[in-house]
Amino acid sequence: MPSSLTVYSYRRCPFAMRVRIALNEKEIAFHIQEEDLNHFSEKLKALHPEVKVPVLVDGEKIIYESAIITEYVNDLAPEHRPLMPSLPGEKADVRLWTYWCNHHLKPAIDRFKYGANRFSNLECVGAEEKVKLHLIKLEDTLKKQDWLVGTNLTLAEVNLFPFVRQLFRIQPTPTFLKSFPFVTQWVEKISARPSVITALLK
Ligand SMILES: N[C@@H](CCC(=O)N[C@@H](CS)C(=O)NCC(=O)O)C(=O)O
Numbered sequence: 725m726p727s728s729l730t731v732y733s734y735r736r737c738p739f740a741m742r743v744r745i746a747l748n749e750k751e752i753a754f755h756i757q758e759e760d761l762n763h764f765s766e767k768l769k770a771l772h773p774e775v776k777v778p779v780l781v782d783g784e785k786i787i788y789e790s791a792i793i794t795e796y797v798n799d800l801a802p803e804h805r806p807l808m809p810s811l812p813g814e815k816a817d818v819r820l821w822t823y824w825c826n827h828h829l830k831p832a833i834d835r836f837k838y839g840a841n842r843f844s845n846l847e848c849v850g851a852e853e854k855v856k857l858h859l860i861k862l863e864d865t866l867k868k869q870d871w872l873v874g875t876n877l878t879l880a881e882v883n884l885f886p887f888v889r890q891l892f893r894i895q896p897t898p899t900f901l902k903s904f905p906f907v908t909q910w911v912e913k914i915s916a917r918p919s920v921i922t923a924l925l926k
Contacts, residue, residue, distance in 0.1 A: 729754040732768050732779040733926070734761055738886035739790035740778040741923055746794040746882050748919035750805055756926050791822045794879050807882060809874045817873045821880035829858045830887050837894060852900070855891065859904050862888070866906035877914070885914045 731747070733740040733756050747754050759768055759777050771779045772788045779786065780793045782800075787793050798807040809815055835843050835851040862884075865872055872880040892901060892911055901908060914920055 728783050730757055730781045731755070732757045732759055732765075732771065732777050732781070734759050734777045735926060737761075737777055738890065739776075741886040742790045742883050743778045743780060743793045743797065744923035744926055745885070745920055746797040746807060746879070748923050749807060749877070749882065749917075750797055750801055752797065752800060791826065791879075791883055794882055798879060807877070807879045809878060811874075814873050814878075818878050818880045821872055822883040824861075825884045825887055829884070832858055833887055833890055837890065852898075856900055856903075859891075859900075859907055862907050862910075863904045866910050877917075881910075881914055885911070885920070889915070 729747070729752065731740070731743055731754050733744065735758065744754075744756075757765070757767070759765060761777070764775055768777070768779065769775050771781065771786050774788070776788065778790055778793060779788045780796065781787075782796075787796050795808070802808070808818060832851065832854040835848050836855045839848050839851065862872075869875075871877055872884070888907065888911055891898065892908070
């Protein structure tokens, strides 16, 4: 069956990666409409009130905000390779990880990674320490369990991985990452999944 799904995407955008990984994990075919962040297409401008990628178009349905899109993708075929646990408490945990990523982890990584190129000196104070504190939270969880929630990969991984990966790609590699063997193992394990390998190429 030809795919009716189109993702307006940008290859290096971590939010768009979330969507491509979720679709690949669910084995749902989709088209990519690659956008140029400096010159968004007229189509994209008409689809997203804030003019950002990613946007998912499914027939008449237009969805933006990556974490909303990844839940929608899971809901398209909830039983097939589920990315959301069924217990209410675990569902809440998945959403809490995503919330924490969007509101705490990502801002800290940005300040550490881009520093004065993007932020004021005040905003950058303690950036490295803040990233380490966030990594301790992840490490403490991954010490006890293979996946952030329950016993399988969930949307918590799909939504967090593209951002944690950014830290591991900084050159030269931050030496403090050596103190986080469980996070490192988790990043390597997710990076090796076919869904992720393919998603990162597009
Ligand atoms: N909260 C949005 C963030 C999306 C976002 O910031 N995308 C970036 C690319 S990585 C973008 O399109 N930026 C364009 C702009 O802000 O002008 C989501 O989760 O989808």
